[in-house]
Amino acid sequence: MDYVKFGIIGTGAVWGFHKLGSKKNPKIKFISAYDIDERKLNRVAKYSKLETYSTLDDFLKSDIDAVLIMVPHYLHRDIVVEVAESGKHIICEKPMATTLEECDDMIAATKKAGVKFMIAENHRFLPAHQFMKDIIDRDYIGEIFLGRTYEGAYVSPDQFLDPNSWNFTYDKGGGGVVADQGVHKFTFLNWLLGDVDSAQCWLGKATSSPPNKGEDNAIILLRYKSGAMITVDLTSVSIHLPTNRTELHGTRGTILEDHSWENPIRVLSSHPDAEVKGEFYSPSIEHGPFPQYYKISMGYEDAYFAECILEDKEPEFTPEQAKQGVAVVLLSYLSAKKGRITTMDELMKIYKTTGTKSVLKDLESVTQKNYGKMQWK
Ligand SMILES: NC(=O)c1ccc[n+]([C@@H]2O[C@H](COP(=O)([O-])OP(=O)(O)OC[C@H]3O[C@@H](n4cnc5c(N)ncnc54)[C@H](O)[C@@H]3O)[C@@H](O)[C@H]2O)c1
Secondary structure (H helix, E strand, O other): OOOEEEEEEOOOOOHHHHHHHHOOOOOEEEEEEEOOOHHHHHHHHHHHOOEEOOOHHHHHOOOOOEEEEOOOHHHHHHHHHHHHHOOOEEEEEOOOOOOHHHHHHHHHHHHHHOOOEEEEOHHHOOHHHHHHHHHHHOOOOOOEEEEEEEEEOOOOHHHHHOOOOOOOEHHHHOOOHHHHHHHHHHHHHHHHHOOEEEEEEEEEEOOOOOOOEOOOEEEEEEEEOOOOEEEEEEEOOOOOOOEEEEEEEEOOEEEEEEOOOOOOEEEEEOOOOOOOOOOOEOOOOOOOOOOHHHHHHHHHHHHHHHHHHHOOOOOOOOHHHHHHHHHHHHHHHHHHHHOOOEEHHHHHHHHHOOOHHHHHOOOHHHOEEOHHHOOOO
16 A cells, blocks of 8 residues: 545544645545535535545445544544444544543544544644654753743634534533643643643633633643643634744753744753753754644644554554543643642542543633623724
């Protein structure tokens, strides 16, 4: 097999980035598409030159090796299970699911079917993030004790204000900005720092969104088992193009990273192999501010998954790691509900007893409403 034949489920906003990212990759061919919205399906399929199917069953019988799933979060579990049963390999968009139990069902179904399964967490595949992981592993900044990270993406207010769109709802989205964007940061930070011990979270709404919609802003303070303390700032309503920043301080140096910079990383390190000593330097890294970094990271992510299929190897980014990202989302929400610091052990007790879906209930009442006091201009 020289290339992987992919089908797609869901022809919404994120498809464009995957399409652009893999455009020049000879190991990936997108063949077929399925979407419950036939009008959208036909429009997108025509433009992307894909065969269309009007049922999931027929789509799964098409001549494909793997499926890229890009549907609302509450559907991830059921669709992954159904695709796994058809024997196709699966790459499914983040967040893995809305609860830990759904993640477990997805892991069990894909293991039983013996198919490759990876969550499309593009932050694991950004060259800037891979560079950070590499120099941390090589001890360039020593033991990390402090940091902060920010993800800000301007999302059309309609997505918050329209109660009928699935985005940012508790039931279909699994929550607001913490579930939708926070999961990127949590998965990335876990990769660099290991497991989270405890969290303190505040949720806020700067737009007057209906009660079925989650927070559009959040701050989470995370303490890792390693002892590192990190602030995570999230917003979906900041008026700038989507961007990300991470700043990490260790016993041997500092890394500053900002996706809005042309050259996204600055390092200060006392490591003997550091390019420059005693001052910040910017290594050359493949990058471009939005929309470039979406396209670049999704291109690498899809290429890596295709490589795993072609070379019959298990993805290094495991579904269990993706599940840990969902666990930090739920831990953050649990803290907001309790109004205090909560530990991962407390969340695990809920997981073993009432179930983690209970964490998503009644979050609206603990979300601070700021919109009444401010004027959007
Ligand atoms: N990695 C990133 O940076 C990034 C960016 C945007 C979105 N995403 C993720 O991609 C996924 C999709 O997001 P989106 O913004 O494209 O959403 P979207 O609402 O634009 O598109 C979702 C599509 O799924 C279709 N759909 C709904 N129910 C379906 C069903 N039962 N069967 C088949 N199709 C169905 C809808 O008709 C729609 O076309 C989400 O998991 C989201 O978090 C990731």
